[in-house]
Amino acid sequence: MxxxxxxxxxxxxxxxxxxxxxxxxxxxxxxxxxxxxxxxxxxxxxxxxxxxxxxxxxxxxxxxxxxxxxxxxxxxxxxxxxxxxxxxxxxxxxxxxxxxxxxxxxxxxxxxxxxxxxxxxxxxxxxxxxxxxxxxxxxxxxxxxxxxxxxxxxxxxxxxxxxxxxxxxxxxxxxxxxxxxxxxxxxxxxxxxxxxxxxxxxxxxxxxxxxxxxxxxxxxxxxxxxxxxxxxxxxxxxxxxxALPPEQDIEATLPEWWDEVVAADRVAVVSQGTLANANLGMLIEPTLRALADLDVLVVVCTGRDVTPTDVPANARVAEFIPFDLLLPHVDVLVSNGGFGGVQQALSHGVPLVLAGSTEDKVEVGARAEWSGAAVNLATGEPDESDIRKAVEETLQDPSRTERAGQLRSEYAAxxxxxxxxxxxxxxxxxxx
Known part of the structure; x- marks a missing residue:
């Protein structure tokens, strides 16, 4: 060949x-x-x-x-x-x-x-x-x-x-x-x-x-x-x-609290990706504080062996969970806007809240916002109030979820x- x-x-x-x-x-x-x-x-x-x-x-x-x-x-x-x-x-x-x-x-x-x-x-x-x-x-x-x-x-x-x-x-x-x-x-x-x-x-x-x-x-x-x-x-x-589908990780070990994810009425995931995760204070920790008293299960994917400070009662922390297993249970993803991760979310019909300002992330965030399936906070260090408002709007307004579902069909084709x-x-x- x-x-x-x-x-x-x-x-x-x-x-x-x-x-x-x-x-x-x-x-x-x-x-x-x-x-x-x-x-x-x-x-x-x-x-x-x-x-x-x-x-x-x-x-x-x-x-x-x-x-x-x-x-x-x-x-x-x-x-x-x-x-x-x-x-x-x-x-x-x-x-x-x-x-x-x-x-x-x-x-x-x-x-x-x-x-x-x-x-x-x-x-x-x-x-x-x-x-x-x-x-x-x-x-x-x-x-x-x-x-x-x-x-x-x-x-x-x-x-x-x-x-x-x-x-x-x-x-x-x-x-x-x-x-x-x-x-x-x-x-x-x-x-x-x-x-x-x-x-x-x-x-x-x-x-x-x-x-x-x-x-x-x-x-x-x-x-x-x-x-x-x-x-x-x-x-x-x-x-x-x-988008390329994620590789199947047949040896992935799910956290002991995985059943909570499957049973939860509403799940929000927050991730800073695979590289820009040295400082959890940029997005993960502000998101935990912003969503601490919301009726939503917050799943944190840290990308490395570290635990955020002050994890609230409604949050669960893992270093890594394969997105192909996690995303079918997710209602909103809070992310710094890596191109691959955003497309994985949209190919599963998951709307996004994006907070990125480095590399190509400003362009990813703007395009995702334009698509109608994301809120673009247009900064790498968003305020807690802005995160909370964006997540609440996404959970309460079905339009972004519906639009993400339309994009999922386009990816599937x-x-x-x-x-x-x-x-x-x-x-x-x-x-x-």
């Missing part, structure tokens, strides 16, 4: 979706390689794929804030995103390109289809005239909200709702010019320098469009209803393919794994 090379920047939320794809492709009989950071070797090898380490200059072996201490001082989400675009997306591009070329040039290597996460740019040089071996085809996998610009949208990273009015489009043009100044001095300049080092003969595209348009196919792991309406046509290679296989086979068969 066709050889498939998966590539992901060494960041949890980018590697893990592609890890699930790797496992599925291995089970289907594909020869699968996975190029990513050294921290993920064991996780990748467990899928049956061949692990291929990124070179040191493209690897990330610690947290962003430890690697780039100056990043912590950047308060604007848009400016922080541009910092990441320059240092985490664009700067490693040439090393990624060289690693890909080494794998494509291996003795006896079959023609290869490349699958890469949204912001892995290692295929860009070869697609713009750099010397080397062309892959058989390239498939982008959208693991963050669609970054594609539109006249009705503010630039990605500002977290603003779309506005197609005359005033709104004026706002969008003004912010786009502001964002262009940032990128020209940072990430785009980094791309130009990288293209020169790699020997590319064409200039790099603007990042927001290139992320979607450089691949032959771009499969967005989401649904149309979790994106904004657009006035400009979408690129022909774009497909919305739904998609098969992302089959869509990925279809794209691979189309490109392997010469249907470019």
């Amino acid at each position: 066709t050889r498939v090379l998966l590539c992901a920047i060494p960041v949890y939320g980018h590697v893990m979706p592609l890890r699930r794809i790797a496992r599925d492709l291995v089970e289907r009989g594909y020869d699968v390689l996975f190029l990513t950071g050294s921290l993920f070797r064991t996780a990748i090898e467990q899928t049956g794929a061949r692990f291929c380490p990124l070179p040191a200059e493209a690897d990330i072996v610690t947290g962003f804030d430890e690697l780039f201490p100056e990043r912590e001082t950047i308060r604007s989400p848009a400016e922080r995103l541009e910092f990441d675009a320059q240092h985490v997306f664009a700067r490693p591009m040439v090393a990624q390109h060289q690693a890909i070329q080494a794998l494509l040039a291996e003795d006896g290597a079959e023609p290869t289809i490349i699958l890469h996460d949204t912001v892995f740019l290692g295929v860009w040089p070869i697609r713009h005239g750099a010397p080397g071996i062309e892959p058989l085809g390239v498939v982008g996998i959208g693991v963050v909200p669609l970054p594609l610009a539109d006249i009705d949208h503010a630039p990605f990273g500002y977290g603003l709702l779309p506005d197609s009015s005359v005033e709104g489009r004026d706002r969008n043009r003004r912010l786009a010019a502001e964002a262009r100044e940032l990128t020209d001095a940072g990430s785009y300049r980094e791309l130009v320098a990288g293209f020169q080092r790699a020997g590319a003969t064409e200039p790099p595209p603007q990042m927001s469009r290139g992320l979607v348009c450089v691949p032959d196919r771009f499969l967005q792991l989401s649904i149309e209803s979790l994106d904004y309406p657009r006035s400009e046509p979408l690129p022909p290679q774009l497909r919305y393919v739904g 998609r098969d992302p794994y089959q869509a990925i296989v279809n794209a691979i086979e189309e490109l392997a068969g010469g249907q470019g």
